[in-house]
Amino acid sequence: MPKITVNGANLYYEDTGSGREAIVFAHGLLWSGRMFQAQVAALKGRYRCVTFDFRGQGESDVAASGYDMDTLADDASALIKNLGIAPCHFLGLSMGGFVAMRLAARRPELIQSLMLREPSADAEPPENLPRYKLLSLIARWLSLRVVAGRVMGIMFGQKFLTDPAREAEREEMRRRLFANNRAGIYRATNGVIARNGVYDEIAAIRAPTLVIVGEEDVATPPEKARRIHERIPNSRLVIIPGAGHSSTMEEPAAVTAAIQEFLAEIDK
Numbered sequence: 001m002p003k004i005t006v007n008g009a010n011l012y013y014e015d016t017g018s019g020r021e022a023i024v025f026a027h028g029l030l031w032s033g034r035m036f037q038a039q040v041a042a043l044k045g046r047y048r049c050v051t052f053d054f055r056g057q058g059e060s061d062v063a064a065s066g067y068d069m070d071t072l073a074d075d076a077s078a079l080i081k082n083l084g085i086a087p088c089h090f091l092g093l094s095m096g097g098f099v100a101m102r103l104a105a106r107r108p109e110l111i112q113s114l115m116l117r118e119p120s121a122d123a124e125p126p127e128n129l130p131r132y133k134l135l136s137l138i139a140r141w142l143s144l145r146v147v148a149g150r151v152m153g154i155m156f157g158q159k160f161l162t163d164p165a166r167e168a169e170r171e172e173m174r175r176r177l178f179a180n181n182r183a184g185i186y187r188a189t190n191g192v193i194a195r196n197g198v199y200d201e202i203a204a205i206r207a208p209t210l211v212i213v214g215e216e217d218v219a220t221p222p223e224k225a226r227r228i229h230e231r232i233p234n235s236r237l238v239i240i241p242g243a244g245h246s247s248t249m250e251e252p253a254a255v256t257a258a259i260q261e262f263l264a265e266i267d268k
Contacts, residue, residue: 003059004052006078009066012059013052013079017044021112022085025051026076026096028118028246029192030151030177030185032058035093038252039259047089047263052079054095056184067191069095073102077110086110089263093117093248094220095192101228104209105201113266114209114232115259118245120220121199121228124192132193140186144177151177157216157244173249202231209235210262212255214243236262 003010014033023043025036033051040049053060054072066075076099080086089112092100097119104111124132135147144151152161152174160166209232213225222239229237238258243251 003061004079004082006075006082007066007071009055009063009075010061011052011055011075011079013050014040015048015050015083016040017046017048019045019047022048022050022083022088024076024080024085024088024090025049026090026092026099027051027053027058028094028096029188030057030155030180031246032176034058034176035246035248036091039091039248039256042256043259048085050079050083050085050088052076054188056181056188060184062181062184062187065187067187069098069102069191069195072191073099073106076103077107080110087112089113089115091115091117091259092119094119094245095188098192098195098198101198101202101205104205104207105198108206111207113263114205114207115262116209116211116225116228117247117255118213118217118220118225119211119228120224121197121202121231122224123195123197129193132189136186136189136193139189140182144180144182144185148174148177154219155244155246156250157214157218157242159216159242160244160246160250169249173246199227199231202228203233205232206234208262208266210238210258211235212238212240212247212258214240214245214247214250216242216244217247219245 097116
């Protein structure tokens with residue numbers, strides 16, 4: 001399994017395709033680069049597709065520290081530079097989107113275009129903190145299995161959660177959740193919920209930007225995506241019907257089509 005050392009952290013990554021331009025995929029909290037399997041399969045014929053796992057998640061090593069969003073943005077920046085793929089198209093979902101906005105605002109030379117999935121430019125709402133802290137503590141000291149139902153309700157929309165034909169997919173998602181390292185997820189979750197907002201920074205983003213959100217997203221509702229779209233010049237907004245907070249896995253065809261349309265438009 002290929003790993004790259006950046007800022008003292010050993011990150012797992014996959015590098016497929018051989019296009020002239022590269023797309024970097026940054027995953028959401030509790031997941032890994034595997035959440036972009038459908039998009040990589042569709043895009044690798046034209047683009048070099050790089051997925052990676054943030055420290056403490058997926059196949060990456062659990063670091064003792066460095067889970068704040070600024071450090072994770074530094075990790076992503078170092079990965080881009082070490083692989084020699086700047087400027088790249090950068091796609092970030094939720095936590096990956098928190099990182100993506102920091103990169104595009106602070107390191108514009110690294111970013112050719114920006115694709116945000118289920119994003120928020122704000123700090124975590126105070127009313128969410130007690131619930132998320134409790135879930136994090138239970139997952140760390142007992143098991144993710146204890147809170148799996150609550151977590152699935154945050155991560156996915158009702159269409160995905162209630163469709164009898166998708167029970168095998170839901171079971172696979174639960175399996176991936178349970179495979180997480182508990183210490184890594186505890187640290188990563190605390191980094192996410194303690195993040196600072198970047199709404200004041202994102203008006204400086206000049207890269208073409210695509211903002212996608214699921215209409216059933218309860219973690220970062222569509223209103224947050226609209227707010228980002230209104231703040232970033234040269235951005236467009238797409239709302240995916242029937243998707244929740246994990247649109248790349250819930251409605252992969254619709255998300256992939258939106259990405260392809262966006263990339264084709266900016267390539268003109």
